[in-house]
Amino acid sequence: MADSIVVLGGGVIGLSCAFEAARRGMKVTLIEPGTTGGQASGAAAGMLAPYSENTEQPDAFFQFCLRSLRLYPDWIRDIEELSGMSAEWVRSGSLNVFMHEADVLPVETRMRWQNEWSARAELVGAAELRKLEPKLTASAVAGLYTPSESHVYAPKLVEALEAACRKLGVSVVEQAGALLDASVNPGGGATVRFSRLDGPVHAERLVVCAGAWSGEYGRWFGLSVPIHPIRGQICSFGHAAGEVRHMVFSSQAYWVGKRNDRLVCGASEDVAGFETSVTERGIGRLVRSSGRMFPHLAGKETLHRWAGLRPATRDGLPLLGEIAGTPSVIMAAGHYRNGILLSPATAFIVADLLEGKRVEPALAAFAPDRFTPAAKIGLGH
Template identity: 30%
Template sequence: MAKPYDVVIVGGGVIGCSILYQLSKRGKKGLLIEKEQLASRASKAAAGMLGVHTELNGGSPLYRLAQKSRNMYPALAQELKELTGMDIEYMENGMIKLARTEKEAQTLVSVASKMDQDEGVEWLSSPKLSTFEPYLSKQATGGLFIPRDGNVSAAKLTKALGHASVRLGADIKEYTEVHDFIVEGSRIVGVQTSIGPYHASEIIVAGGAWSQSLLERVGLTLHSFPVKGECFSVKYSRKLVERTIFTEGCYIVPKVGGRFLIGATEHAHTFDETISVSGMMSLMQKATDILPDLIHADWERAWSGIRPQTKGGLPVIGRSESFEGLSIATGHYRNGILLAPITGVMMADLMEGKENPLLHSHMGS
């Protein structure tokens, strides 16, 4: 029998690695199992936006969670740099949510009135928007400036969390597939993998869009589905925008080295990662409508990722009601990078038998 662990985590994306890191900081002996490499799927494809206000507002049950998670990033970036020497490219560059019509402008102004004062959110009229970001299309009616939002390199974040965990005593097994759970009565006591069994006091499934197929082995249904998102990146000699630009259907994220990351399409209920010409054309049109000078940029590459979405729209974070020793952390959809730090903390609290006040029943599927 393989040596027992305190916790075995299935899935080497940003959520699994964040949980492993938080557990390792608390002295727990953890094992993370990934069927490919760390950050090989959605966490590699993500734009890395830390946008509390891209989809959420004060009325969303995720709002406080997202806010708290984003605010953890400055300290987390420093911790990971000290432990691993890796730079996750954290930037608090702010975000502008563009309004293209008067109706959109009214909606954003209304949303801004409900945000916390300490977020420093400011409505930018069209002339002021041009002062902030002079290369943006003059067709925009205005924009909501959110100074505290930012972005990171999603892949570098995921790998840094994994490497830091190993430094703290965790084990990671890449290119290892979990075939099934080891069940004793009503308790999950381990996993059966392509290289043998591993036992632990607790098993956490954090396999993103692939969590559903694994949990079905023991008759559990998550009510989740995959959503493909296509993105592309370009390079430009000038810094066309300082801040992340967000509209419905398109975002432009400035990265280090003169790169701009543009995303993302949405194709639900598919694991097919093929990149479509129609998807790229649609994104290019939207991006150049927002930032016309992008038409002169140098093409870099295109890719896609499969994101996990639940029917209820909220992530599943907590213990299984069907089996002891089994917990689930998935369904973060487009907010996986944003919610990774707080998800790691909440799951570590759960493993220690602590009731995290942020872990409420509304977090279920």
Template identity: 30%
Template sequence: MKKVYDVIIVGAGVIGCSIAYQLTKRKKKVLILEKGKIGHKASSAAAGMLGVHTEFNDNEELLKAAIKSRDMFPALSQELREISGIDFEFTQNGMIKLAFTDSDQSALLRLADVSKDAVWLPEEEVSRLEPGLSKRNKGGLYADKDGNVSAQKLTLSLASSAVRLGAELKDFSPVIGLLRDDGSCNGVMTRHDTYYSSEVIVAGGAWSGEILSTAGVDISGYPVKGECFSVVLEAPKIKRTIFTEGCYLVPKQGNHLLVGATEHPYTFDESITVGGLNGLMNKAIELLPDLIYGRWEKAWAGVRPKTAGTAPKIGRVPGWKGLSVASGHYRNGILLAPLTGIMMAELMEGKEISPLFRLGDIDERMLKSESKN
């Protein structure tokens, strides 16, 4: 029997599950296909930071989009808990992005002026808020509305809520090809079955390019491995997330402290290296000296999807009817998941993504070739 859906989503990470949730709220018949376990790749490895000022310094539109998405989390937390019964541990503990050079300080002062969502604090004010930090910084940008979540629980709550609202989810179902008919995409093939739909959305994270390449599409993305570790402290040493360009500290429930992350581009290798962890530990201890008393918990790595710029690729694939992509969120997949879900759901309803929140349409030049098959 032919299996037909309104929308097929390829990838059950946080982005794919957010899209599925928003589509099922709109009564769409949705199928989610995941090649492994639900949320088992970057979505489970992420620190869960909701930091709008971490890397959107030079793009005011992206900064506004990040703020909009972050501000959806309080309501989303309650909404998903009521549907799925899963608490994804949303906390609005704030974030401080530290400066260590005059150049850092100038950049963060400019960002504070553009953002209007954060304030500059001199070193003595940073120390008053977080006395456990070392005093070698020149101050920091403080965003009191930023926070963090459990990335894995967020993904599971979105997936569970989507399924409860009618979506079908099939894990261990890798997509091996897209069904094409005269410039239209009307379904997908897995190793075991074929599924048909009016729309296909590729949300496979770092593996999106591999999937889209079967249709001759290049989204100019690449994988970036990040290594992290966590410790358990006897008592809380910081209250807020601390972010620097080379290291971040994220306090979690139960005196757990998550430390991340290294960056190894162009690799899908998820192994953990001694050198990577050693460098990360040294940076973390420089920031928070009492970290040396922490009890080791675990280390892990995840592969994040990066694009050539700072913006993810969200929108329809030029030259194709019924084929869209939502990928390349890099270190901001958790933060941008709510907004991405709504944007893609609206796109499936025939609405245009407004210029303010269009996070990076796929350019015609990114097509390897026009499909004529």
């Protein structure tokens, strides 16, 4: 087991990996170029919805998401007990709402296979749908109700994770600035340098959790890391308790009611590089969808508008595991829109790797060097 660990990135994935490694007795330093939770993590709606977000088949990614959902109860309890803070985990269940009868038939196939994986989903008609969500539009013809899905309040989860990390002795270094270089040492271990830190930082193992910025590390380790930012624009409305009771999904948007009297609506997605501003076009689409799905929101002003950068890979799957030929470095990045959901499962896998344990063969689908020609792996620059 490695004793000296440096986690690069202070989003929810980096904090989760630091938390799990520290509570297994490792000495951990977490380095964040800016502020913890400052990008995709802090901007996320916090949905724990593996069934609603994986609708095609029970592939390796779906099973990874489901595994993580099942870890959540004990994981959240441990974080909240150690930090003394609430992550506002709400076991709301979800409703996928359909506006046309033609959309319902394919859902029956989806429901069958998902119920084989413990979804406990049921198809409800228009009358039952409005009993579950009284504010819903009368135009909705049916819905898929999945009681096992839930959500957390992402900013509070990040805050609680950071506090729990500090309680465990993790050294959290924020405002480190830009990455200057990263290298694997010939005798073992690795070294990184950041523009605002005095001198290099050495570690036995590096865990790269840099989200949309993880691609910067590829050239140092001889990897092709095709992670690029997808801007997710989100808005919120004022929301009385119980007005929207479940996570509601449509083909146009989703809605999640939070305990802070806000109804979060997202996500308008576009490719805009590392730009985190919001646009009238992106938010306008969400506002129009909200008015159609929930008539009481028609004409209502948003209370807040924001955007986060989601780290997407070429095939939509995360990069997770040791780099072949460079075992000092573990990648845990590219979780796209599932970072909150996948935090516990990712952290457990990373900690197992740090302890030298074998991980299941299914993780080969997420190999961090899968985009790199074999002859170039580990060569660096």
